[in-house]
Amino acid sequence: LEGEYFSGRNRIPNGTIEAGGTVNLLVNQPLWGGKIYLSAQNLLDRTYENPTATATRDIPVNAWGRTITLGYNKTF
Secondary structure, eight states, X not given: OEEEEEOOEEEETTEEXXXXXXXXXXXXXXXXXXXXXXXXXXXXXXXXXXXXXXXXXXXXXXXXXXXXXXXXXXXX
């Protein structure tokens, strides 16, 4: 379980970006010599502006909503 916080910005030409945060979750399990994993980014499905993309492009850019990933990786 991970909490991620980002600060607001007020030095962009078209306004300000509010501070915010997300909660992320990652679970993995060894399987067949590798690892299977399940992750959830933005677990609480918060709506917020992506601070880096908004400041760089000078237009509001919303961040992704909840994103679920199931995967497997193996190093050889």
